[in-house]
Amino acid sequence: MIKGLYETHIQVSNLNNAIQFYTEVLGLKLAHLDETRPIAFLWIGEDKDFMLGLWEQKENLQxxxxxxxxxxxxxxxxxxxxxxxxxxxxxxxxxxxxxxxxxxxxxxxxxxxxxxxxxxxxxxxxxxxxxxxxxxxxxxxxxxxxxx
Known part of the structure; x- marks a missing residue:
């Protein structure tokens, strides 16, 4: 049934800075940004292969x-x-x-x-x-x- 891990999510203190780090520094591709939550989804590898979610968390970052x-x-x-x-x-x-x-x-x-x-x-x-x-x-x- 399980074939692998498709996505994971992490907390970041500043969503825009994190998007910049993961896209410009590491080369991931922005898939979707939802500023109302605030969260960003990034493609790892080819589009839709794997995904990383970045959740902005101002306090108690883990x-x-x-x-x-x-x-x-x-x-x-x-x-x-x-x-x-x-x-x-x-x-x-x-x-x-x-x-x-x-x-x-x-x-x-x-x-x-x-x-x-x-x-x-x-x-x-x-x-x-x-x-x-x-x-x-x-x-x-x-x-x-x-x-x-």
């Missing part, structure tokens, strides 16, 4: 997390540069001070994180080939390759 599905090679080759060129700070959970992608070995998946202006934790992720190896924890991509 930051969330979600991940954008990306090509493995794009994450490896361009993600840190892509984010830095947009004045965003890429980070991982390796505690190594580097801004390189990491591998969640239990999935396995390659990922790198960054935050939007409202503190929502965003992620670029690509599922890796290979078996789940939860015992490895969170490791660098080089470590993943050495263990596979």
């Amino acid at each position: 930051p969330r997390h979600f991940a954008f599905s990306c090509d493995l090679q794009d994450i490896l080759d361009y993600s840190a540069e892509y984010l830095k060129n947009r004045n965003l700070k890429p980070y991982n959970f390796l505690k190594d001070g580097m801004d390189k992608p990491m591998v969640f070995a239990w999935m396995p998946a390659l990922a790198i994180y960054f935050n939007d202006p409202d503190g929502n934790q965003l992620e670029f992720i690509s599922i890796l080939e290979g078996k789940s190896q939860p015992n490895l924890g969170v490791i660098s991509y080089d470590e993943w390759l050495n263990n596979n």
Whole structure:
């Protein structure tokens, strides 16, 4: 019955600023704006593939997390540069001070994180080939390759 996740919604403190961030900085496409609610819907990928809803919330903003599905090679080759060129700070959970992608070995998946202006934790992720190896924890991509 369930084939995937079609849309998710997050809270933002300023709808116009959030629309600008997600369209101009990340390249999503505005699908619909309803200023009476106030909410904006953005297309992720091709029109009608996936959707992100932005709800303006002036008080008690509750930051969330979600991940954008990306090509493995794009994450490896361009993600840190892509984010830095947009004045965003890429980070991982390796505690190594580097801004390189990491591998969640239990999935396995390659990922790198960054935050939007409202503190929502965003992620670029690509599922890796290979078996789940939860015992490895969170490791660098080089470590993943050495263990596979």
